[in-house]
Each structure stands twice: as C-alpha cells, then as structure tokens.
Amino acid sequence: THFGFDTVPENSKEKLVGSVFSNVATKYDIMNDAMSGGIHRLWKDHFIRKMAPLPGTKLLDVAGGTGMPWSLYWDIAERFLNYELQKYNDSKSTVHMVDINPDMLNEGKKRFSNSIWEKNDQINFSVGNAEDLSFIPDNSFDVYTIAFGIRNCTHIENVVKEAHRVLKKGGCFMCLEFSKVHNPIISEIYDVFSFKLIPEIGNIIANDRDSYKYLVESIRNFPDQETFAKIIRNAGFFVSSPGYENLTFGVASIHTGYKL
Ligand code: SAM
Numbered sequence: 001t002h003f004g005f006d007t008v009p010e011n012s013k014e015k016l017v018g019s020v021f022s023n024v025a026t027k028y029d030i031m032n033d034a035m036s037g038g039i040h041r042l043w044k045d046h047f048i049r050k051m052a053p054l055p056g057t058k059l060l061d062v063a064g065g066t067g068m069p070w071s072l073y074w075d076i077a078e079r080f081l082n083y084e085l086q087k088y089n090d091s092k093s094t095v096h097m098v099d100i101n102p103d104m105l106n107e108g109k110k111r112f113s114n115s116i117w118e119k120n121d122q123i124n125f126s127v128g129n130a131e132d133l134s135f136i137p138d139n140s141f142d143v144y145t146i147a148f149g150i151r152n153c154t155h156i157e158n159v160v161k162e163a164h165r166v167l168k169k170g171g172c173f174m175c176l177e178f179s180k181v182h183n184p185i186i187s188e189i190y191d192v193f194s195f196k197l198i199p200e201i202g203n204i205i206a207n208d209r210d211s212y213k214y215l216v217e218s219i220r221n222f223p224d225q226e227t228f229a230k231i232i233r234n235a236g237f238f239v240s241s242p243g244y245e246n247l248t249f250g251v252a253s254i255h256t257g258y259k260l
Helices: 010-036 040-051 075-088 104-113 154-164 184-206 210-220 225-234
Strands: 056-064 094-099 123-127 143-148 167-178 244-247 252-258
Touching: 040 143, 040 167, 040 244, 040 252, 056 075, 056 154, 075 094, 075 104, 075 143, 094 104, 094 210, 104 123, 143 154, 154 167, 154 225, 167 225, 184 210, 225 244, 225 252
Parallel strands: 056 094, 056 143, 094 123, 143 167
Antiparallel strands: 167 252, 244 252
C-alpha cells in the first residue's frame, strides 16, 4: 500500500484510516509498544486511576480497538472492569465498546472470549463511527473514553460533540492521546525517534513502513494540548484550567471535560 500522506483529501481519510488499521490490527499492540516504548501500559493504568470510577459506572469506550494476549490487561475496557472488581468487588459496571473497524473489534471480542469476563454481560460491542453515534441515545453514559483514537477521526469537533450528547449530566469525557512535547531537547530526541526510527520499526515488525509513517504524521497533525482543550470546551464541556495532564513530557496527554 502506498498512501500520499500529506495530500489525503478529507473525505478519503476514513477509508485510509480503515485500511491502516486493517493492516496493523493484529500487530497493533506491538505498534503501540513501539510508539510509546511500552509506556502506554503505564499511561492506561494511570488513566483508569484518574477516572476512579464508582461501582455501577456505565462506560462508553470509543475506538476501543484491540488488545493482544500478552498484554497484562486489555486496554481501557478490561482495565476498567478489573479496577471495579478489585476495588469494589463490583460486577455491575458495564462497558460498551465502539470501533469503526470490525477487524479491530474482532480482536477485542476474541480477547474477551478468553477472559474472566467471557460469561457475563458487562461488555458489548458495536461497529460505529465516533463522529456519528446516532445508535446511542442522549444522556446515557457516565463516562466516555477515547484512547489513541481521536487523532484518526476526520472531524474531531464532531467526535467531542457526540461525546457530550451521549453523556449523562455530570458525566465525564476522558481522552488519552499522543500530544505535543514542548521541551526543546526532549522534542528533538522525539523527532528523530518518531520520524526516522518508527517507520523503520514498522517496516521490520509489520513489513509496512507506510502505515507507521501515517501514524507518526497523524500525531504531528493533531492539535496541541491547549487547542484541544478549547475544542472540548467549545463542545459544551466544563474544562478546568488547564484541563489536561501531560504524560512523559507531553508525548501523551489526558484531557478531561465534564457535562454540567
Ligand atoms: N483504544 C485502544 C487503545 O487505547 O489501545 C485502541 C487505539 S487504536 C490506535 C485506534 C482505534 O481507533 C482503531 O481501532 C481504529 O479502528 C479506531 N478508529 C479510527 N477512526 C475511528 C472512528 N472514526 N470511529 C471509531 N473508531 C475509530
């Protein structure tokens, strides 16, 4: 596959993203490891602790994607259910997982079918676009999460507006995403790592330099922390100041907004 990454017309971005993730679906965990040096696991653990969900929480995890058998926990959904079980012995909390790509969702289903959650009804899956969740009623979830998913969406404003619509009053929007490194020294190291090394790693691991190059570009094209916080505020969320937390020098950040 050869993509003209810098010249992708808007309306073909969804198709491109679809094929990128079909290409990398089964190698996905390796990719996340490569991009973050394995640190995405710690970021996700931190993300759930920060969420601190109470028993009986209804979570909508958008762009839920996949997890691989060797991961300790399965991304956001499994970490969430595990937190509820460990902390509150709660098995009433639920996760609805949405992903645009059926391959990614299937990896997730497979993963769940081999887990302790296999025989309960705490999780369900839908194929769907984060920009249009019309199959989900207004005011229906306590927490909305999107981890490493929003930068792949064409109109992130629509994603955040939909998040606002489906959350209950008092509900919380939480986004974990690659972000901007502002420290000039770290930033230079990070540039070499992502522009030079990551596509090579992608080539070696997945024999697919282009998909990995796309992923690096998508991180660069995503708005910085302050701009993204503004977008969340503009969608109607209450966002405190600054409204985000940098992780690992801003390589990733967590943005939070509340529906009042
Ligand atoms: N949330 C998981 C995690 O944290 O590891 C998976 C993230 S993976 C990098 C990105 C996911 O976003 C893929 O599964 C992809 O199919 C999904 N995705 C991309 N565009 C989307 C959209 N418009 N709506 C819903 N999901 C989307």
